[in-house]
Amino acid sequence: MRSLTLILGLLAAAAISPATTIERMSMDEMIAKSTRIVRGEAVSVEGVRRGGMIYTDYTFRVQETLKGGPPETLRLSVPGGVHGAARQSFAGTPALRLSREYVVFVWTSRSGVNHIIGLSQGLFTAGLNEAGERVLRRGPASSHVVDKNGKEVADSGVELTWGELVRRVRGAGVVR
Amino acid sequence: MKRRWGMGFALAALLLMGWQDASGYAHFVRYLTKNGPFEPVLTRFDLRSVPGKRIPYFIERRGPEQLAEGDSRVALFSQIQAAAEVWNTVKTSELRVVFGGLIEAGARMNGPRVEIVFDEVPPGLVALAGPEVLGEVTEKDGTVFVPIVKSLLILPDNMADPARPSWSERLFQTIVHEFGHTLGLQHSWASGTMSTEITRATTKGAPLAADDVAGISALYPTREFVEKTGSIAGRVLMGGQGVHLASVVALKPTGEAVSALTAPDGRYVIRGLAPGSYSVYAHPLPPGLAGEPQPVNLDLPLGPDGPIQPGGAFDLAFFPGGSVPEHRVDVREGETNGSVWFSVQPRQQVNLHSVQTYRFFGQQAVKPAFLQAGQERGSIVLFGFGMSNASGPVAGLSATLFQAPETLLAPGIFAYAPAPSYLQTDLSVPEDAPPGLRHMLFRLNGETHVAPGAYKVTQAQPPAVEVVEPAVNGIVTIRGKRLDRGARVLFDGAAGQIAEGSAEMLQVRPPRGMDGHAARVSVFDSEGQSSAMLDGGTAHVHRYENGGTPAWRVEPAFLPAGVETVLELTSEGADWTPAKLGFGTSDVTVSKIWRVGAHRSLVKVAVSPAAEAGPLRLALADGIAFAEAENALNIYPPSVRKLYVVMSAMADTPVYAGGMAALPVANLTSPLFLATTQVRINGVAAPVVAVNGSVATVQIPEGLPAGVVKLQMTVQGEEVLPAALVLSLPPPKPPVITAAQTLMGLNLQAGMPPAAGEMIQLLVTGLAESAATEDVKSFSGEVEHTVILVQKTATGHTVYVRLSEESPRGAAIPLTLRVDGLQSLPFPVPIR
């Protein structure tokens, strides 16, 4: 008999969307590995060149911080964009709309660049559900996401309430 | 001619020129108009701007900071090279990528290229790739496109993931896929390498599918692509309106799928189809998954007002309609079948999509599901979005095979017992099932999904390696099973040379490796399977024990920008010559390496006028061996004037020993003079027979063998940079008649003229040893004389000819011999 762990592990590892080839992360993994988790909106956008690469940098005004500390605005970098006449395309990088509410799992590199964790995996739109609770939404993904150890991740999908996220972040032992 | 235009001007020209390049494969697309007809402007490399249509790729020298256990930078670099060069196997694409050397982060260079760099990337990101353009629409040789300035392929600094070591199928396929992005390809939904890994049916052993070949060929077509493949074209309409970004797929029941995406007006062209008949279906793109971009996993086409969103979801439709593949569409070579239109029905959203299929070999899961001909019950494990819940398949889900010779066994599709949210189907494969990919259809609540390449039928299981023995006299013995099925043996990313083989044993000469290096060994068959599918690829190692690495010397070691020359590369201390080398900049192009001895190579290079002054590091590769030489070549600013032979401007006509070659010389301050121009070829003085401005014509000394020769030149005492010529075999010469005689051997001119109708003998030189009587003809003007016999002699040939009765009497006729289209000079033969 083949083990459950084996196939789940395999499917997890195989659930890759290249272009950007990503490895799917569980919510707990994203919570643990992110430097900051913030809610807020992008207020301005510009293309910048760092080294050989063009990034789209968003100035993100933070309304609420769930993990990590200040500042209240941060510069969020997404690979690819337009700088002067040059355009760098990476098939598969997300774009933020200005003045729209997002929850972002931020990962800061050693050189101090703020990325969205897992490319767009750590980017959620924020809104209210029918019960009036604040919810995070990410793509139309199904619940078929498993983590590296082969466990199904129930909360990786469509909707998650802010309260649930707060509970999980605290559960992860992160001090606000 | 090359022009850069403003958008409006480009558009006007587009409309005037018409379009030959309208391809619908998923490329990086721009549309210059807001309204139809929409003509895609594709992003691609300008191959006309680079010598030899070769795009160099560079690898960041330091490599990743962290690697998986047992992995090494050298092993990774060999896999990167192998993955890059997968794209060179496409015969219908003109593009060739070549190793350009190693670079430091932020290296400055000018020419178009691909850079593979290692960077700190956020967790959850495995690789990232894409082109950079300068926003300019360019017209060249009648096509309009957006030229790629450089492409980046970013791999993480941390490559320690044990699931993705350098020798894994997974990393290799990821790099092949990412390389596809750097060359101008986006995602497609036909199970090629450019699909996402979820639906991909390619393997390391068969890394490209027909869809990938069509996609790259549509960007860089050869004449053969245009003439020998056909197209299917048409439109996808919903309520009379074109559907943007519908995917249209052509496939055969036992073959690979080829696809195209529709333009904003619903038009599409599927190019690159082998002649034959195809089922064709249109389907909506699945929604982007978590972590993928929204709304679909594409960099959306850019219109004048920004990204153009995809059209709405619809029910999958086979041509000419319905959800069942009943009709076929014929494709002829060089022709477009343009009548394949779809009228599709809207649906709320796409629920069924992204099916991934597996089978197990022991404990190893393999994708796609490989089944063997004759297998009475082969199991496929799968997961498809929208198809299952925690306890098994969603009620009403059905799976069917796409006109396959296999049989889907009862109960059809059911829960995979160890993990019921995953599904299983069992198939019976007939003994005579043709090898190749198969497709499956899934249906639920009126929605149909096709999974192209859901499984693959092979003749046998993958090769199995049991032991790799240490090398004896440079030969490695591999023991196992099924080792003879079109075997290819990879040591990390480079193939060994099979000396002898049977099903149980292979004797292989490994590719060159570095002393002490442990290379992972896998055996591949001709069906895309490998021993790594059974053992994970980690198990078998060959350890190299072969002395040190040589020191390298490059001559000349100083070059100004803007010249062409031939470098002489010598190795000291070990006898290896590189198969590939590069100076780590796209401004020094290596167009050819000739191995001319155990320690010596000639390297043809061109230095761009824009090359930056400074020292360059040489990187050399052969097999999985890698070497570097610091400061191997120094570039001066172009103000340092050096004479050079413009090899790139030399006529394409063959040159050969005994023939002539015209040598254009650049950077002269005055015209050439015969007296002050000297040439030596391979050290032998070659007479300069003429000069004309900047061009010297030399006679190539007799006796030089065919192949590359080194050319050295001085002009007014100043040395010209060395150059190379490739000598062909001398062309055949016509035969020469040296004497015409009576059969007694008396010369006819000496008062013994023959009569018309008499036989004479001709003494001839320059006929091929093997010249046969029937190959040799004799004429004088229009009159043909009969060749009776051609006979070999000590000094040439004797040709016996019966003079025609129509030979004019009382005069000398100009007698010639013809053989293989070559005619001798006339020899006067007096007639009585």
Ligand SMILES: [Zn+2]
């Ligand atoms: Zn991709």
